[in-house]
Amino acid sequence: MFRYILKRLLYAIPVFLGITFVIYTLINLAPGGPLSVLAASGEMSLSDLEALKISMGLDKPIVIRYFIWLGDLLHGDFGISYRTSQEVSLMISQRIMPSLMLTGTGILAAMLVGVPLGIISAYKPNSVWDHISTFISFIGASVPNFFLSLLLIYVLAVKLKWFPTSGMQSSGMSGNLLDLLHHLALPAFVCGIQPIGNYIKQTRSSVLEVLNEEYIKTARSKGLTNVVIVLKHAFRNALIPIVTTISLSIPFLIGGAVVTEQIFAWPGIGSLMITAITSRDYPVIMGVAVLICGVVLVANLILDLIYAALDPRIKFK
Structure with missing residues (x-):
């Protein structure tokens, strides 16, 4: 290895x-x-x-x-920002945690909702749950991030006043976890809605494909319940394409967070990148590019290791 x-x-x-x-x-x-x-x-x-x-x-x-x-x-020197005269590494380090919080919450929520819905859709095709999952997949794949962001701000923040319109925390509420989660809810939902649709579709198709295999018919002939067959046999063997879909969505989720962070004034890497591009701040642009490139390369390596853990037929060479 x-x-x-x-x-x-x-x-x-x-x-x-x-x-x-x-x-x-x-x-x-x-x-x-x-x-x-x-x-x-x-x-x-x-x-x-x-x-x-x-x-x-x-x-x-x-x-x-x-x-x-x-x-x-x-030599570990990311350069000095043309715009602020600050070290690029310091500027990125100040923004990376808010971005990880936002994108991490979006990915986790998408996994917790999308994968179970995909399993249920495969287990009960053409049922009410299957139609609900298909509708959510359609919404996630068709609605642009910027439109959904503006719609949620207008309805839930401006009209109903259930959520704040922008920012990471309210004035004078620094360190308040509930206030942070209150501000995080809308942008995290926007970041997670598109991957949810992808996870549902991929999980459903992978599990359905596995359910038609001969060993699944053998398991049914042995008297195993459908729940055991789906969760223990079908889902485990369908994990590789599901894991692939999840890993491939990470760079796209980071790209989508650029728009989401800008609209919600979230102080993350995405909004820093937009500001750097508009001001032609080359060192900051390259610093963010190095970060994203490194994340994608490391994610691909981890993905290959997960493949080997899920499928013993895969050998390292």
Whole structure:
């Protein structure tokens, strides 16, 4: 297993370099730049802007700047924000826990609701529960995050005043767990509604496929109850595609959280990324990109290890 993990980590190096180089090149080729706001305001002369450009290293070719950035990254230096002059690592560390809280709650809620509903739908096809699950899947797959966010804010926060419209905590309520959960409810629901639909569909189809296998018919002929057959035999053998769906939804959930965090003014990585993009804050953009890229690569490695734990036929090479 150690040899396999080492091999996967070595494979991840060129993937990481390729992804970061493409992102670095694209953001530097985008119209505008870190100095465009200062130039438009007229607060600095052309000579001052040119001196600032040289001091920031923006006068060098993109490839040279990328390798300078990569060398600093290998020494644990994520750079300094152009906008706030703070260390990028500090800015990300302040935002990562709110994002993990939001996306983690969304994934957990989606798993706790979606997987059981998928099992029930497979166990009782064309039943009331099956129709309810299909409806939830349809809503999750078809309603955009931004529309659902605005709809919930308008109905539940503005009209009914059941929930706050934005933010992570109310003024003067820092450290209050109930107030935090009150603010977390709506954005976490938005983050979880789309994966719930995917989990329901994948769980239902996987369990139904397994229920048609010969060994399931053998289990029924032995007198085992349907509950035992579904939970002990069918669900366990259907876990691999279900786990795949859950793991693949993680990067998409992070991407969706960018929109959700911006709408709900949630102080996470997503809102930091939007602010960095609008201000052309290259170091912050790259810092967030490194974080997301690392999460996806590690999640894929963990997924392969889970495969081996679920299916003894899978061997590490």
